[in-house]
Amino acid sequence: MSAAQPAIVIDALRAEYRTDAEWVATPIPRLSWTVNAAAGWRQDGAQLRLDGDLVADLDGDDHTFVAWPFDPLQPRVRHRVDVRVRDAAGGWSPWSASVPVALGALAPDQWQAQFIGLAGPEHPAQPVLLRTTIDVPAGSTSAVLYVTALGAFRAFIDGVAIDDSVLSPGWTALPHRLIHESIDLTALLPAGRHVLGIELTGGWFTEEYGFDGQGRRVYGDQPAVAAQLHLTSPDGSGTVIATGEDWLARGDGEIVASGIYAGETIDHRRRRDWWGTALEPGWLPAATVDADVIPEARTAPPVRIIESVAVAGATRRDDGRILLDFGQNLVGRLRLQVEGPGGTEIVVRHAEILDAGELATGPLRTAAATDRFVLAGDGIEQFEPVGTFHGFRYAELSGWPGEFDPASVTAQVMHTDLRRTGWFDSSHALLNRLHENVVWSMRGNFLALPTDCPQRDERMGWTGDAQLFAPTASMLYDVSGFYGSWLEDLAVEQAQHGGVVPFIVPDVLRFPASPAAGWGDAATVIPAVMWERYADREVLSRQLPSMRAWVDAVVERLDGELLWEGHMQFGDWLDPDAPPDRPGQSKVDTGIVATAYLFRSATLVAQAAGVLCDAAAAQQYAQLADQVRAAFVSAYITPDARMMSDAPTAYALTLTFDIVTDPALRARLGQRLAECVRRSAFHIGTGFLGTPALLDALLDADQVEVADRLLLQTECPSWLYPVTQGATTVWERWDSLLPDGTINPGEMTSFNHYALGAVVDTLYRRVAGIGPAAPGWRQIRFAPSPLPSLDHARARVDTAAGTVEGGWERRDGSIVFALEVPVGADAIVRLPGEDPFGVGPGRHEWSRAATPSPRPGEVGLGTPFRDIAGDAEAYACVIDAVTAAAGAEAAAMFRHRTDWSSHTPLVAGIFGLPPSVGGGLAQALGGLSARRG
Structure with missing residues (x-):
């Protein structure tokens, strides 16, 4: 490296998805790295080095999922990989820190272990202890255990736990897909005699699934485990010790009973030194269990x-x-x-x-x-x-x-051990707490798979929740391996239903196959997010058949007009106006939601096929999307630019899915969306599917003030209402806790559901302003929206291209925008009211004069409702005055039944309230006007 060359540091190097272990699931793992260097530096080539001597040269700036350039890895052979990068002038960086890499997978014909469990169990889901004795010869160079379970296991050598994972191997699409762990036991197995013990509970395998007291075991009644230990000698020969009938088992350990939903009973009076070399009475030969599944290696981190x-x-x-x-x-x-x-x-x-x-x-x-x-x-x-x-x-x-x-x-807080990647901060304490609530809800529900909730008799992989939250999840954590693994389960379950994606994955409810818009679209949306956020072409390629099968399955069920109507749908689930016992009864017609999602999925399939150079498929699905668009616009949008369902979700999906592209029509639809939001006095009017699109649609329509009022609303329903009630996670319902302090009477009432927290992606992309404009963040879009009620907003994301930081703050009458672009990217900048322009790596700052907020004027009984709603101080004054005169219940009814977009004077809209309300309002608004001078 020349003396003039700035310092260059390889910030991170990894093989495939995992950074928590050396094991990879493929003999040709892809390699990724990020570079930290001075502005203006660009990678023009790289060298990868294996075990300190074998070097492979690469040209170009690729640094994400780079193909393995060496011979395929062999099982249990450990290697170290490092990288250095070169600029166009030929200057080299130092070598990165070495990363250990080892193949953790076995070929199907190498899996010898039998599944074993307890012979003659006394009750369903009975916990089991299993053991075998191992004689390790002198000179053994390595010991690797491959282990999986139909249930959940902990393994021990001589009573010492062999790793720190919990509930391994997790939950997958049984009986079709099962993963195994790969664990290095070399340090725990010196020469001599040892006891390998496994403690086994039923976990998800023996759980009873179903609602309304109809739960049943869909996988099996008893847990089982399969394990094989590979001991390697100095000459390369090996010995395999596998589970079979020679293992011993007993069912009277300290764990008396265990269930995911029920909980666990532990009796220390039943503790025993069950790993001692001297056997206690009571051990019996293990029973072998038939299981028609070959385990595959883990790709995502385990739960810890x-x-x-x-x-x-x-x-x-x-x-x-x-x-x-x-x-x-x-x-x-x-x-x-x-x-x-x-x-x-x-x-x-x-x-x-x-x-x-x-x-x-x-x-x-x-x-x-x-x-x-x-x-x-x-x-x-x-x-x-x-x-x-x-x-x-x-x-x-x-x-x-x-x-x-x-x-x-x-x-003890537990979840899949994902790497945190995203942070957000603003001048609004409640908004910051909302962000942290979303982080906590994601942590609690990304446990082996993306679940809906972690507490009740459910905790299942609902596909709708997973797809709408995927953009937010990929901002907050590195979910590339996590979602990649779950998408394999989705494709496996989908294949059992002729292309229809079940409502949940794994599909333990076993409902009849029926496509549900927004839920089955997880098959198309999540692979597209993985491509956008991580540039993971392999996931896109692997999932393209699943993506196509989903769209084809929907189209097969439609009439010739390509409107997805007349079928069972969840719709805009948990619209805040839906009755507690009818959560699918939303303001928007289900046909609008379903057809919008069909358009989106057809578009995503076309785009994925284009990326993968499948021109025929790209053309086929692009034509389908055009046909669906034409049918949608004809059926659901009036000549006056109104949606047939005049509800926020209808407008938000139409706009954010780009179903309408004509700028003039988009502007009119955006204006109507703003009126719908104003009509409800800036309270949320959307459910699961409409909520992620709402702020984007408003900001695209330049309705910044409306978006500001909506986002920072604290009355129920709103994003911040739960925060004001002391929530530390996201609720399933906007009103899981009612304003009077009682729990929502609906049968589904969870206080930890991440779905409505999907707004966090918008906080990063639109409020702070940073988002990807090209796959893997190779190009960044910086489009901040300074909300009038905030003094600053900023975000940081550790991306595939490097660390991106961006945001803005009000300073001395100006708004100062700042953006940090890593050397692996460039950026398109769109400041408010300006044409876009490009910038390269480095830190950039722009100052623009802030537009002064208009001074609020006088208000009184003659002020129109829309002006009251647009004046946060006046609106609060009105609601407080009605509450004081008529009570909280009457005030809530008044707020809900009033059209706050109306030009009707306030005095004309209070005739249904007690006469004393008018006097109280006049006095309160008069006092506010006087204070304003």
Whole structure:
């Protein structure tokens, strides 16, 4: 490197998706890296080095998912890879830190292990202990265990846990797809005799799935495990020790019972040294289990304990029960340290919220979410469930012996061990808390797969939730391997239904195959997001048949007009105006939603086929999209630029999906959307599918003030209403907790659902302003929207191209915009009211004069409703005055029934209220006008 060359640092190098382990699932892993260098530096080539000597030369600036340039990896042979990069002048960077790489996969014909379990179990889902003795010869150079389970396992060598994953191997599309772990045991297996033990619970495999008391086991009644240990000698020869009939099993370990929904019972009086070389009585030969599935290697990180949360508050009741508050709604389980007499039973119940000071267990439905711990009485004992998890902020302990020290209990937070990539900050404290609530909801629901909720008798991979949240998920965390693995499950389940994507993946509900718009479209939307955010061509290529099959399955069920009508749909699920017991009853016609999604999916298939150079498919689906667009516009948009369903979701989907492209028509639709939002006094009027599109559509229409009022609304329903009620995660319903403090009476009421948190993607892309303009963030779009109520907003994302930072702040009468572009990218900048322009890597700053906000004028009983709604201070004054005179319930009804976009004077719209309201309003608004001078 020449003396003039600026310092160049390889920030990160990884093989395939995982950074938490050396194992890769393919013998030809792709390599990715990012570079940190001075502005103006550009990669013109690279060298990859294997094991310090074998070097491969690469030309160009590729640095994301670069093809493996060496011979294919062989199982259990460890390597180290590093990279250095070159600029156009021939200057080289230093070599990066080396990254370990090893093939963690076995070929199908190399899998020898039989699935084994307990012979003669006494009850369904009975926990099992299994063991075998291993004699490790002197001179062994490596020991690698491949292990999977129909259930959840923990493995031990001589009583020492072999890794830190929990609930392994997770949940996949059984019985068609099962993953295995690859674990290096070399350090735990010196020469001599050892005991390999496996503790097995039922996990997701033996769980009962279904609603309304109709739960049933769809996979199996008993857990089983398959494992094989490969010992390698110095000469390269090896020995394989695999599960089979020679293993021993017993069903009377300390875990008495275990279930995902029910919780776990642990009895320390049944503890035993079950890994000792001397066998206790009671061990019997294991039973082999038929399982027609060949496990495949893990591609996504496993579930782990990520952090511990201390007790924030503890209250002991008169009857001895102890109520714990952890200050944060989280997902995981409790770890207890306790001392007491043998036989003492401690019962732990969990809940997300309190009702009249007690655990609110109603929202759990049939999930008991209860752990029971029985003391042995031999000193300080530690308890922690291993085969279950709970969603909770509060826990209740019954039976605690003696005095209680809050430090003796901690909450163990668990989720898939994803790498955090996104951060957002603004001048609005409630907005920042909303962002953190979304982060916590994602953490709790990205547990082995993208679930809907973590607490009740569900916790399933609902496809609609997963697709609408994918853009936000990919801002907050690196979900490339996580979603990639789940998409394989989706394709497997889809194949069982002739191209129809089931409502949930894995498909344990086994409902009859029926396409549902917005849910089945996970097949097209998520691969497109993976391409946009990570430039992962392999996922796009692998999933293209699934993408096509979904669109084809929908089209086969339509009439000749290509309108998706007359079929079962979830629609704009959980519209805030839907009755609690009818969550699919939304303001927007289901045909509008479904046909809009058909257009979007056809468009995404065409684009994916174009990326993959399949010209025929690209043309086929582009033509289909054009036909659907024509049918949509003809059927659902009037000549006066009104949607047949005059509801926010109808306009938002039409605009953000680019169904309408004519600028004049788009402007009129955007204006009408703003009127719809104004009509409800800037309260949310959308459900699951409309909500992610709402702010984008408003900002595209240059309705910045409307977007500002909508985003920062704190009354119910709104994004910030739950925050004002103390929420620390995102709720399933806009009003999961009603304004009067009672729990929504609907049968579905979760306080941890990430779906409505999909707005966070908009906070990054449109409020702070940073988003991808080309796959893998090779080009950045910087299009910030300075909201009038904010003083600053900024975001940072660690992208495939490097770290991107951007945002704005108000400073001395100006708005200062700032953008940091990594060396692996350039940017298109669109500042408000200006034509776009391009910039290269480096830090950029622009200052523009801020437009002063208009001074609010006088208000009174003659002021039109739309002017009252547009004046946040006046609107609050009106609602407060009505509340004071007529009560909260009457004020809420008045707010909900009023058309706040109307030019009608305020005095003409209060005739249904008590006479005293008029006087109170006149006095309140008069006082406000006087204060304004």
